Amino acid sequence: MTDSQIIKVNNLIKDYTMGKQFFRALNDINLSVKTGEFCGLVGPSGSGKTTLLNIIGALDNPTGGDAIIMDKSVNALKSKEAAKLRNESIGFIFQTYNLLPIYTVYENVEFPLLLLKKNKRDREEAVMRALEWVGISDKANSKPNQLSGGESQRVAVARAMVKLPKIVLADEPTANLDAANSHNILKTLQKLNSELKTTFIFATHDEKVIGYLRRKIILGDGKVIDDININ
Amino acid sequence: MIKFLIKGLLRDHHRSLFPILIVSFGVLLTTVLYSFINGELNDLIDSNARFDTGHLKIMTRAYNTMASQMPNDLALTEVEKLILSLNIRYPDYDWTARIKFVGLLDVPDENGETKAQNPIFGLAVNLFGKNSKEGERLNLAKSIVRGHVPEKPREILISEEFAKRMNTVIGHPITLLSTSSGGAIAVQNFIVCGTVKFGAAVMDRGAMIADLSDLQYTLEMPNGASEILGFNKKNYYDPDETKIIKTNFNSLFSNAGNQYSPLMLTLEDQNELGEYLQYITVLTLVIIGIFLAAMSVVLLNTGLMSGIRRYGEIGVRLALGQSKDQIYKSLLYESALIGFIGSVTGTALGLAVSLYLQEFGIDITETLRNTSIMMSNIIKARISIASFYIGFIPGLLATLIGTALSGIQIFKRQTASLFKEFET
Numbered sequence A: 001m002t003d004s005q006i007i008k009v010n011n012l013i014k015d016y017t018m019g020k021q022f023f024r025a026l027n028d029i030n031l032s033v034k035t036g037e038f039c040g041l042v043g044p045s046g047s048g049k050t051t052l053l054n055i056i057g058a059l060d061n062p063t064g065g066d067a068i069i070m071d072k073s074v075n076a077l078k079s080k081e082a083a084k085l086r087n088e089s090i091g092f093i094f095q096t097y098n099l100l101p102i103y104t105v106y107e108n109v110e111f112p113l114l115l116l117k118k119n120k121r122d123r124e125e126a127v128m129r130a131l132e133w134v135g136i137s138d139k140a141n142s143k144p145n146q147l148s149g150g151e152s153q154r155v156a157v158a159r160a161m162v163k164l165p166k167i168v169l170a171d172e173p174t175a176n177l178d179a180a181n182s183h184n185i186l187k188t189l190q191k192l193n194s195e196l197k198t199t200f201i202f203a204t205h206d207e208k209v210i211g212y213l214r215r216k217i218i219l220g221d222g223k224v225i226d227d228i229n230i231n
Numbered sequence B: 001m002i003k004f005l006i007k008g009l010l011r012d013h014h015r016s017l018f019p020i021l022i023v024s025f026g027v028l029l030t031t032v033l034y035s036f037i038n039g040e041l042n043d044l045i046d047s048n049a050r051f052d053t054g055h056l057k058i059m060t061r062a063y064n065t066m067a068s069q070m071p072n073d074l075a076l077t078e079v080e081k082l083i084l085s086l087n088i089r090y091p092d093y094d095w096t097a098r099i100k101f102v103g104l105l106d107v108p109d110e111n112g113e114t115k116a117q118n119p120i121f122g123l124a125v126n127l128f129g130k131n132s133k134e135g136e137r138l139n140l141a142k143s144i145v146r147g148h149v150p151e152k153p154r155e156i157l158i159s160e161e162f163a164k165r166m167n168t169v170i171g172h173p174i175t176l177l178s179t180s181s182g183g184a185i186a187v188q189n190f191i192v193c194g195t196v197k198f199g200a201a202v203m204d205r206g207a208m209i210a211d212l213s214d215l216q217y218t219l220e221m222p223n224g225a226s227e228i229l230g231f232n233k234k235n236y237y238d239p240d241e242t243k244i245i246k247t248n249f250n251s252l253f254s255n256a257g258n259q260y261s262p263l264m265l266t267l268e269d270q271n272e273l274g275e276y277l278q279y280i281t282v283l284t285l286v287i288i289g290i291f292l293a294a295m296s297v298v299l300l301n302t303g304l305m306s307g308i309r310r311y312g313e314i315g316v317r318l319a320l321g322q323s324k325d326q327i328y329k330s331l332l333y334e335s336a337l338i339g340f341i342g343s344v345t346g347t348a349l350g351l352a353v354s355l356y357l358q359e360f361g362i363d364i365t366e367t368l369r370n371t372s373i374m375m376s377n378i379i380k381a382r383i384s385i386a387s388f389y390i391g392f393i394p395g396l397l398a399t400l401i402g403t404a405l406s407g408i409q410i411f412k413r414q415t416a417s418l419f420k421e422f423e424t
């Protein structure tokens, strides 16, 4: 493995058991992602995009094979170590924003930094910077239920980016947004990718998102069908 | 981080205010229920002791076998001497003689003709002895409805209810017809100096209180008494101590071969109070147990519900890099805090309500009209040491265990499936 290969997936299998039967959601996946890529897992519903993203994010364990994230095998990680990896190196963006409803925008974005035990001044600086990146500084004291969908997703992006993670995993980030908001978010992410060299992996079937990707990993029935680089 | 969690608690009433209210309420009810049963039990012991059984009682063996008939021909003699030695041997107790009797009270009109006649139960106690606590023990001064407490010989008190029925006028003479210890008819005139409310239905229906010496004279029992009662000077019934004294006294003074030798009984030996107390104690434990179980289930459920409500939040916290251990711990801390605040509040409120019941009580005179247990007509609570923890500990534990169990439920799930809940 070379230094630039931040993610490497080898012969990955994921089975979901349902009673006595099992369903193979991922079937022998092999791929690697280099630092700074802006790529996406693309495929129809049920093709295994979310499942793969969760394993790469150390939220789920493979049934067979392995995923190496920043030189760490997810199979070998204990739950505490997995938490540490997510905490330090991975940012998540979800389809449904998943902001904590009882906390303000500021507090939501601040939360990952609390987990990293950053001091108050560093936190303040980082939170304000992240809110500026997504252009939502004026809503710092709002509650999530006072925000529009586009604003909520921008807060979620700020929360994912605030700790300057090496990897950001975004699962259908635009599914609940209109075209204008989708493009706005995607442009922001593109900009952060080129400025900060953060690696982005999307899971999507949204054409708008696909249009921004520089690499499309096409999934179908739990397999990599195609891998297209655009330069 | 702690600030972050506390902010969450304060802002989300579902995880702070509501559980605290539920815990407080459960703890409040448990505390009051316990204090109430405790108070009733205590009151039962207390009024039985004061009016009837003492903490210890001495009668002759013969009298004891027929005590319900008040056979004063079998009464104790040379009572003064006996009390003297009791005072020396058992100085922690106050020893006092009483005569119990039955008779008829006859109210004459201006011409001396019988206006009304009614059966009566009588209690003769040491009213005028300079160290006697009997007046205070029977709460005479406070129970006076009309008139005043006896100040000189031949003055008696009768129950207000009885006086009304007999149309008695305060200050007028009244005649007692009874049987002397020798079996002859005993007649004596008294003056009704006041009426009382005993607070015990059986006495209120028809009882008189007179001085011991008057009845010793009337019933021809010089230096005699139906019984000698012993009261712990600390005003507290100590079941173990009374048993020791009883055994000691009986081995020294009682003689199974002599029907007229004295026999000592404890409070629990009389009126089946011992069994009654045991029964109440078991009942108390059962009631409190059921109550606690119900409360625990409710709290457990509350814990589970709030845990389930928070699946999504927990999923996000996991995704953002908090470990399961950390989250589990923070949930436990939160619930400990909530259980503590709820239990403190509930205990405080419970003690306040109990204290109110202890001080003022609820009068249930009407509902007790037809019972014959000698108990107070006021429902009272009594705070004891257990009142402070009987609700508190289960309140705290049930909250904690509820959260602990619901937490385990959460973490049995796949991490990834947790925040799926958020999305649906």
Ligand SMILES: Nc1ncnc2c1ncn2[C@@H]1O[C@H](COP(=O)(O)OP(=O)(O)OP(=O)(O)O)[C@@H](O)[C@H]1O
Residues within 6 Å of the ligand: A016, A017, A018, A023, A025, A043, A044, A045, A046, A047, A048, A049, A050, A051, A052, A203, A205, B417
């Ligand atoms: N927890 C689970 N238990 C059982 N089967 C599951 C579970 N999660 C996913 N699956 C199945 O695995 C397959 C892949 O699911 P996955 O969520 O990865 O698809 P996806 O590509 O993200 O689809 P979508 O575009 O709808 O989000 C699906 O057929 C799904 O039904």
Ligand SMILES: [Mg+2]
Residues within 6 Å of the ligand: A049, A050, A051, A171, A203
């Ligand atoms: Mg999906």
